[in-house]
Amino acid sequence: MASAVFVLDSKGKSLIARDYKGDIPMSSIDYFLELVQEKEDQEGAAPPVLTKNGVVYMYLHKKDIYLVATAKTNVNALTILQFLEQLSKVFTTYFKNLEEESIRDNFVIIYELLDEMMDYGIPQLTETKILQEYITQESHVLELQQRPPNAVTNAVSWRADSIFYRKNEVFLDIIESINMLISSDGTVLNGEILGAIKMKVCLSGMPELRLGLNDKTMFERNGRETRGKTIEMEDVKFHQCVRLNKFEKDRTIMFIPPDGEFTLMTYRLGIQISPLILCESVVETHRGRVEYMIKAKAQFKQRSTANNVEIIVPVPEDADSPRFKSTIGSVSYAPEINAFVWKIKQFQGSKEGLLRAHFGLPSIRGDAPAKRLPISVKFDIPYFTTSGIQVRYLKIVEKSGYQALPWVRYITKNGEYEIRMTEPLKLTNQSRLPKI
Template identity: 75%
Template structure:
């Protein structure tokens, strides 16, 4: 339970305050900013939960605004922090950006939202789509309050009654982002997979969906044997529509979905991966110039293709007079990033590509130049998953018994994907072929 919720500017001055329980004086917020600064001075970072004199301050910062919830109770901190995150999401949906100026321009509607989203300090309706059905932005003062949608009084607060479509469809995307750090010799220093299952639901009525994955824990708990590879997901996080009790007992993902687009779940796989796109780089420095040779290798299956590949190679900040030659794609010097960007619209699995780059160095440099930032790689591979996760089934049940079409798509893309640069070679004569 939250006793009150505040929106503050960067100096700690209240912009909006909503007291829900009356058990903490509103003047208690004056201690928030000094307390936060004390903790930052002591620990070097601001903690999201601060306590003083029996009052707990839970907070987050969005641009130039602090959102703070106060409580005296032994409240669930994660629930209140999640509520503040959802509050940010709702305000952003309404005002496009959550910042001090947008708050000052929308006092009336913000108080309306605070009253609907929390009752006596307990979170209530937090779905932006449901709130937008009866709290509109057409006027600051709502002269006629329309009847709340049935979703507000229904246990399924994220979906309204009476939704109807001529064609019933469900689109499901399994999107995996690869985080990876590779050293100059090609050895992987760290890697993991961050996955998300995103859905677009266009279904009539109040359907129930059941999703089955090749979940290793499910197979082990039921004593069944997986026909193919089974994956062990960690740090699973679900949308509120998923029945957690059902998942905990038999690992079944059962839910009544929101209408339209939403993120059903996220997960992590902490596993050792080989680079999908490996870049071998040789750098030579000479008096008045620097030369690069970059070889890119697509180390995934031949039948797959990476789209919109970008390889960002850092160069010295004072480099000039760029010259490029590549076997595939196009190359552009981006001086504001101190880098050149090699772009390939498509890069087929098993293929290699070569790039040569030459820059002038007008300033006198030391023999041992400072270590450069790593090479960054961007890509997207459709119909491909690194983890091997599979949608085994997606069942749609609705009392009217209509037929619905489920569509499933897999996408692998880069997350924080970096390859460290080698130390430059310094010699009188270039050992790289001329451009």
């Protein structure tokens, strides 16, 4: 795996380094920043993995810090990049800010962390909560316990075995973000669902959890009849606590969870989906002014409600003297982003809203810009998922036999959700837009 790990400043100077194997000269890091700049000059951006003179450089750039791992060829670069990402999270947890000054102030504890998190170039203990039990920091002074917590030597390194709660509970959130680009006539040009199952675990001891979803592949593999809607997840990624061999065998999600909050899994669905909120736009340009009419439609079921809806409509940079009128919600001008924002606190399914906006324009101006920015929409819809994913069961087993309460919540929210605007109508007479 990795031969050495370096923390560099913005000029490529080594602040701290740890040599794990001794098979690559530590002076090889001197070529790193030069190699990055060379790739940026050639390609505009440097990839996260670079090679020179038989040395592989894998790195992350965080603020004014470079985290770099070197290795010989034929290395699992993705694993090392994930380790560097986790290393940055651990540093941020310990020092609050990952920057040159915090690195210089904490050399001793950083060396201890590097020793515990990697052994002979192989990632070992990377869970922040467990590291904090083992390595503590007060006023830049390291305090080491007499013996490490059991989690360090356990097969379950992400959880201590002495956890106790008076009330045992599990909170499970299924959050789906909708990425969508919609044409001005309402046609979906591209769309996808990015999902995440997040958990907050307040359980005593060392419980084993088993999660069942309405997974189409699971039903097909077990030869069972499907009742209700099933989904086919793609690009599934799990937390390290999930037993992958069990999932690959029969699609069962079985795991011993970390304590507290964590993301159990993420997934993607590339299914055909309809717009949840659709905005129809009409734009009229006149001499010295421009007018907008936006109709917003909530195209989900009437029993659901979208909260904190924001419809962001771009306007020309030189627009002034805004006037608004809407049938629902409130509208404000945001000159810092050259847009006006239509806010609807609660937008019930199957409902519509209408807005008219008027802006003054300079008397002398050229044609409308060739590239018109799209309307952006923000929202969150509780108790609703676009994909139809459902938790069939969540079983909790612990040797003491206590009863635990599982709570499940579904949320759908916007990702990159954009709607293209119609081309403006150029008029010189009275506005044709209806009054509201």
